[in-house]
Amino acid sequence: MPNQTPATSSLAQDVRPGPDSSLTADDVLRAAEDLVPLLREGAAATDDSRRISGDTYRRLEDAGFLHILKPKKYEGLELTDHEHAMVTLTLARGCASTAWVFSVLSAGNIALLAFPEEVQDEVWGPDPYATLAGNINLNPKAKVExxxxxxxxxxxxxxxxxxxxSKWLMFNAPAGENGExxxxxVDQKEAVVIDDWFPTGLRGTGSRSMAIEDVFVPDRRILPMREIRPLLEQRRALHPTFDSLWSSWPAAGRFxxxxVAVGAALGAADHFAETAASATRVASAVGGVAKLADQEYVATEFAEAxxxxxMARTLVDQRSLEASRRAAAHQPPTPTELMRDTRDNALVTRIALRNVQRIAxxxxxxxGNPAxxxxxxxxxxxxxxxxxTLNWRRAAIDYMATAAQG
Incomplete structure (x- = not known):
């Protein structure tokens, strides 16, 4: 049976210290912008290898990105949903897979805060860079004894x-008398990787399946899913200066x-604009060459896209800033605000999809070259x-139902 003694929150001398605690919102956003050219250069290789490189991940750590949504007690920066959203969008302009990994792991920090303090110490005490991956969708076939x-x-x-x-994994399984x-x-060392991630897009996220067999999980590391939100509210007392604990969970306000979708589409627009002056297409079925920059239809289509x-980027910027301001004022979002943010998550993705297809x-x-x-x-x-979470029809129906109630 695994050792059930929790680690302390004091860092051992040989543990890598967290990022510079003086890093500001402007600092992390600037660092994300500085990383875009490198991510763009390596995006095709990331896609081909189906994972981001160790060097890229270390750069995410060094820039303090994985400490944006982390309390100061664990060397976090205690920044906001706005920084999370805009760093995600910016990184995606260079590599969507890298942005996706950052976004998932950064948001996972909030989920950990629902657990007791001894578990937070157990995870972040030995390593302030520890992250959580996994899947919080219920697996009804999981065996729980x-x-x-x-x-x-x-x-x-x-x-x-x-x-x-990630050093830790989160899994949703049925437990208790009602099987909820x-x-x-779970410690990542107790899991087995199943190499089944061969999608057409976001290949570099490494979103493979993970399996565990007869692993003991102590009570302190198990929470009913229905209690996550109220427990996060309780943890506000433990981390009183961390305003992001006043955001909803999961937080649509951090997009x-x-x-990722908006940033990736903007990256496509960036590339097209940079290369249009010299780019050509076959003029017609009988041959010839046409310069893209000389074609009126190209100008009108690209300008609109x-x-x-x-506009989609501005909406992400504005809505995530509004969410951050609510949290800073310790004002939980209203049902209308939650449904509006959920709608806008789906809406900007819809806009990104339509326009990246137009540019393509x-x-x-x-x-047609995959690279x-x-x-x-x-x-x-x-x-x-x-x-x-980005299903437009579902989001539209839910928004209409909320709006109709006044």
């Missing part, structure tokens, strides 16, 4: 984005997945758009 002091858990969970680098969903926190993407059509057959930046961005946005 009650034993003294906890449960023994077996099962398999897919779509574990960022698990290449519980979040189990965790939609910002770029403009709509700028301007590139023509050359975009072409616009082709890569298009596939990444298409994959992101399939996320359950």
């Amino acid at each position: 009650r034993v003294q002091g906890g449960y023994r858990l077996s099962g398999q969970w897919g779509f574990c984005s960022g698990s290449d680098f 969903g519980h979040m189990f926190l 965790p997945f939609a910002a 770029a403009g709509e993407l700028d 059509s301007l590139v023509g057959a050359k975009g 072409h930046p616009v082709s890569l961005a298009k596939r990444d946005v298409e994959m992101a758009s399939h996320h359950v």
Whole structure:
């Protein structure tokens, strides 16, 4: 049975210290912008290898990105949903997979704060850079057996984005008398990787399945899913200066997945604008060459696409800033605000998808090369758009129902 003695929150001398505590919101946003050229250069290789490189991940750590949504007690920066959203969007302009991994792992820090302080110490005490991956969707087929002091858990969970680098995993399995969903926190060393991640887009996220077999999970590392929100409210007393604990959970206001889609589409627009002056297409079925910059239809289509993407970016910026201001004022979002943010997550993704496809059509057959930046961005946005939280029809129906109630 695993050692059930929690670690202390004091860092051992040989543990790598956290990022500079004086880093500001402007600092992390600037660092994200500085990283874009490097991410863009390596995006095709990331796509081909189906994971981001260790060097890239270390750069995310060094820049303090994974400490944006972390309390000061664990060397966090205690920044906001706005910084999370805009760093995600910015990184995606260079590599959507890198942005997705950052966003998932950064947001996972908040989930950990629902656990008791001894568990927070257990995870971050020995390593302030420790992150959580996994899947919080219920796996009804998981096997859960009650034993003294906890449960023994077996099962398999897919779509574990960022698990290449996470030291801890979160899984949702049925437990208790009613078999309701519980979040189990498991050491990554106790899991087996199943290499089944071969999608068309977001290939570099490494969102492979993870399996565990008869692993003991102590009670302190198990929470009913229905209690996550009220427990996060209780933890405000433990981290009184960390305003992000006043955000909703999961927080639509930080645009965790939609910002990836918008950023990737903006990256495609960036590439097209930079190369349009010299780019050509076959003029007609009988041959000839046409310069893209000379074509009126190219100008009108690209101008509209770029403009709509700028509007989507502005919406992410504004809504995430509003969410951060509510949290700073310790004002929980109203049902109307929650539904509006959920609507806007789906809306900006819809805009990103439509316009990256338009830009890809301007590139023509050359975009059939999977390493072409616009082709890569298009596939990444298409994959992101399939996320359950970005379903436009569901979001529209829920928003209409809330709006109709006044």
